[in-house]
Amino acid sequence: MATQSSTDASDAFYKQLGRMYGLYTGGFVAFIVLLAILEQVGVPNKVLGYLFVFFTLAVYAIIGVATRTAQLSEYYVAGRRVPAFYNGMATGADWMSAASFVGMAGSLFLLGYDGLAWVLGWTGGFVLVSILVGPYLRKFGAYTVPDFLSFRYGGNFARFLGVIVLVCCSFTYVTAQIYGTGLIASRFLGMQFELAVFAGLVGILLCAMLGGMRAVTWTQIAQYIVLIVAYLVPIVILSTQHYGIPIPELTYGKAILEITAREQQLVKDGLAVLCTQQACPPGTLRPHIQPFMNYTPLNFFGIIFCMMVGTASLPHILMRYFTTPSVKEARDSVAWSLLFIFLLYFSAPAYAAFSKLEVYTNIIGRDLNQIRPWLFNWGELGLIQVCGKNATNLETVLAACKAIAGHPGVMRFSDFVINTDVIVLSTPEIAGLPYVISGLVAAGGLAAALSTADGLLLAIANALSHDIYYKMIDPNAPTIRRLTVARVLLFFVAVASAALAATRPSDILAMVGWAFSLAMAGNFPALTLGIWWKRATTQGAIAGIIAGWGICLFYLVTTRYFPQAGVNYFGMSSLLNPETRQPLIDVAKVMADARWVADVPASAANPMANRVGWFDLNNINCGLLGMPLGFLVIYVVSLMTPEPSKEMQAFIDEIRKPRGRTVLEEKS
Amino acid sequence: MAQPDSPANQEAHWNKTTRLMWIHLGTWFFFGYVVHMFVIPLNKIVIPILGFPLGFYMAAQGSLIVFVVMLFLFARQQNQIDRDHGYAEDQ
Numbered sequence: 001m002a003t004q005s006s007t008d009a010s011d012a013f014y015k016q017l018g019r020m021y022g023l024y025t026g027g028f029v030a031f032i033v034l035l036a037i038l039e040q041v042g043v044p045n046k047v048l049g050y051l052f053v054f055f056t057l058a059v060y061a062i063i064g065v066a067t068r069t070a071q072l073s074e075y076y077v078a079g080r081r082v083p084a085f086y087n088g089m090a091t092g093a094d095w096m097s098a099a100s101f102v103g104m105a106g107s108l109f110l111l112g113y114d115g116l117a118w119v120l121g122w123t124g125g126f127v128l129v130s131i132l133v134g135p136y137l138r139k140f141g142a143y144t145v146p147d148f149l150s151f152r153y154g155g156n157f158a159r160f161l162g163v164i165v166l167v168c169c170s171f172t173y174v175t176a177q178i179y180g181t182g183l184i185a186s187r188f189l190g191m192q193f194e195l196a197v198f199a200g201l202v203g204i205l206l207c208a209m210l211g212g213m214r215a216v217t218w219t220q221i222a223q224y225i226v227l228i229v230a231y232l233v234p235i236v237i238l239s240t241q242h243y244g245i246p247i248p249e250l251t252y253g254k255a256i257l258e259i260t261a262r263e264q265q266l267v268k269d270g271l272a273v274l275c276t277q278q279a280c281p282p283g284t285l286r287p288h289i290q291p292f293m294n295y296t297p298l299n300f301f302g303i304i305f306c307m308m309v310g311t312a313s314l315p316h317i318l319m320r321y322f323t324t325p326s327v328k329e330a331r332d333s334v335a336w337s338l339l340f341i342f343l344l345y346f347s348a349p350a351y352a353a354f355s356k357l358e359v360y361t362n363i364i365g366r367d368l369n370q371i372r373p374w375l376f377n378w379g380e381l382g383l384i385q386v387c388g389k390n391a392t393n394l395e396t397v398l399a400a401c402k403a404i405a406g407h408p409g410v411m412r413f414s415d416f417v418i419n420t421d422v423i424v425l426s427t428p429e430i431a432g433l434p435y436v437i438s439g440l441v442a443a444g445g446l447a448a449a450l451s452t453a454d455g456l457l458l459a460i461a462n463a464l465s466h467d468i469y470y471k472m473i474d475p476n477a478p479t480i481r482r483l484t485v486a487r488v489l490l491f492f493v494a495v496a497s498a499a500l501a502a503t504r505p506s507d508i509l510a511m512v513g514w515a516f517s518l519a520m521a522g523n524f525p526a527l528t529l530g531i532w533w534k535r536a537t538t539q540g541a542i543a544g545i546i547a548g549w550g551i552c553l554f555y556l557v558t559t560r561y562f563p564q565a566g567v568n569y570f571g572m573s574s575l576l577n578p579e580t581r582q583p584l585i586d587v588a589k590v591m592a593d594a595r596w597v598a599d600v601p602a603s604a605a606n607p608m609a610n611r612v613g614w615f616d617l618n619n620i621n622c623g624l625l626g627m628p629l630g631f632l633v634i635y636v637v638s639l640m641t642p643e644p645s646k647e648m649q650a651f652i653d654e655i656r657k658p659r660g661r662t663v664l665e666e667k668s
Numbered sequence: 669m670a671q672p673d674s675p676a677n678q679e680a681h682w683n684k685t686t687r688l689m690w691i692h693l694g695t696w697f698f699f700g701y702v703v704h705m706f707v708i709p710l711n712k713i714v715i716p717i718l719g720f721p722l723g724f725y726m727a728a729q730g731s732l733i734v735f736v737v738m739l740f741l742f743a744r745q746q747n748q749i750d751r752d753h754g755y756a757e758d759q
Contacts, residue, residue, distance in 0.1 A: 253719035
């Protein structure tokens with residue numbers, strides 16, 4: 001009887017979701033309006049910024065604590081009761097990280113058309129999730145991705161490999177998110193970096209620790225609402241100001257036309273040098289809409305492919321679809337996820353276009369005395385340089401440019417260097433909006449970083465507590481102990497990644513891209529063949545995971561940290577400049593230089609780091625080597641080993657049919 | 669129609685599912701890759717009123733819209749297949 005009434009109570013909870021999140025959104029808007037009023041009556045910016053951060057963090061923490069749970073299935077898969085629409089929103093927040101929120105528009109600004117590889121790659125992968133993997137894993141009824149590998153490929157060795165791939169992809173990724181919270185809070189609010197990292201850690205722990213997947217789901221929905229409002233408001237206002245239409249995704253076409261015209265003018269006036277097939281050194285102008293000037297076609301399509309397939313292999317994304325009530329809803333939920341993600345990704349190019357237009361019309365080609373003052377705020381943080389010096393104020397800029405022989409006193413294209421993170425963060429100032437909008441953007445960036453961190457952390461801690469502790473060490477552990485272990489592990493993983501983030505590791509942001517290729521090489525062949533090919537055997541899968549994942553990891557580590565060994569022993573050579581097709585670096589010269597000979601493992605400053613490889617393949621695309629090899633090895637080894645048992649084949653038939661009980665029934 | 673749990677029904681269901689998978693994967697491949705291989709000639713076409721070069725537009729918005737629509741469509745179609753063969757969950 002007691003369970004009956006608690007089910008009734010939670011039914012009422014699910015019925016009221018729409019009203020609750022509606023109220024929440026209304027409350028959030030009211031909060032912004034309140035802060036706008038406070039700003040008008042003269043409350044200082046710094047106070048407004050802190051109010052933004054601490055109020056949103058407090059709301060997430062309250063949701064996290066209020067939805068705490070002591071049930072295993074609630075902790076691991078939110079009781080499999082999250083409706084498709086809401087799971088879509090939660091996945092959106094889970095997916096869109098600090099890099100998407102802050103970095104994406106900046107990459108598009110810098111790379112023009114070539115940056116769209118990231119936009120395509122980070123959206124199209126959901127097609128693969130829905131068609132090939134997600135719904136089948138939902139039918140299987142696992143708590144974690146390694147659960148499936150273990151069952152399908154009989155035993156704990158496959159499970160163990162799955163856990164290694166998972167931890168390897170997710171740990172650097174979660175560290176990058178915590179690092180992101182530190183960056184956003186320190187740049188925006190002037191908080192100390194380490195303090196900001198610590199605040200982020202507390203926020204994450206309060207959300208995830210007590211309620212596991214259940215709490216993370218309901219906070220991620222709240223975080224999605226904050227991040228999407230924060231992302232869209234500034235450009236909607238900017239678009240209305242410039243073109244009179246509040247739909248930036250339609251109006252930025254005109255901005256692109258203007259950018260193209262302006263680029264030609266700058267070249268004609270001698271203020272910029274065009275990148276051509278004869279010469280294309282750094283600092284030359286690459287027209288915004290012209291393709292393949294920053295990536296060769298191979299690397300452009302390689303990034304799209306690796307990010308897409310990586311999406312369908314990343315455990316923290318796949319496990320979101322374990323939480324829906326049915327297989328059908330899992331499919332619907334992938335579609336909703338992509339719709340919610342699409343809202344941000346198809347707006348990012350608008351940010352890039354508006355910012356570029358501002359830079360090309362009001363900064364470059366202007367008399368140095370007339371440049372817009374907004375850039376000095378970012379110059380002070382070291383994020384904008386003019387004539388080789390941080391643009392802290394007008395005097396510094398004038399002095400720095402005067403020191404260059406023959407400088408015309410007008411800003412040239414090559415004089416101006418901008419950190420890509422500035423693009424989104426500075427848009428409110430460019431549009432002349434009040435500080436409250438800047439605070440909103442900071443809160444959105446934090447929401448993006450925290451929600452992704454929550455999901456990743458849960459993926460790691462669940463793999464360690466469920467797969468390693470419960471399945472491999474102590475299969476008889478009672479529920480209470482399993483939950484305690486899960487929480488303790490979550491705490492330690494979170495603290496470890498925050499401690500790592502606080503040291504500001506230099507490669508952390510690049511590693512997020514690597515995570516996709518590693519996930520793709522390690523998981524994708526074994527997962528898809530496990531569902532779509534009954535003949536795939538245990539030995540085949542194990543060999544395939546090791547070979548595919550191994551070659552990808554080898555390529556990454558060698559090209560980044562041991563490029564000399566790569567050149568000497570593995571036949572690697574310099575990558576090529578996409579436009580001129582000439583080598584980026586003179587390998588022989590670097591190898592002879594005493595400064596770099598002793599530089600093992602290679603530092604970030606080493607000219608060869610990330611610039612050597614096979615077939616002119618960027619190391620972020622190492623999945624292009626690993627995944628085909630993984631497929632091939634699984635295919636060949638499977639055919640050489642005896643066919644899987646009749647029971648296993650019946651089990652595969654079972655996960656292909658939505659109807660019926662889940663294959664794996666967890667006692668709870 | 670075959671019995672819900674007969675091997676024939678099971679096979680027919682899986683054949684249809686596989687066919688749907690290839691159709692959608694083909695569309696995905698076309699809009700994810702093939703279209704963008706022709707970006708340079710497509711950029712010569714400018715979308716009237718909006719002003720986007722078509723090649724740029726496809727990568728920035730066009731393909732994304734196709735992916736979203738495709739996923740809602742796929743969810744419906746696969747659900748229909750499951751229902752036709754008696755494998756849907758709510759039957």
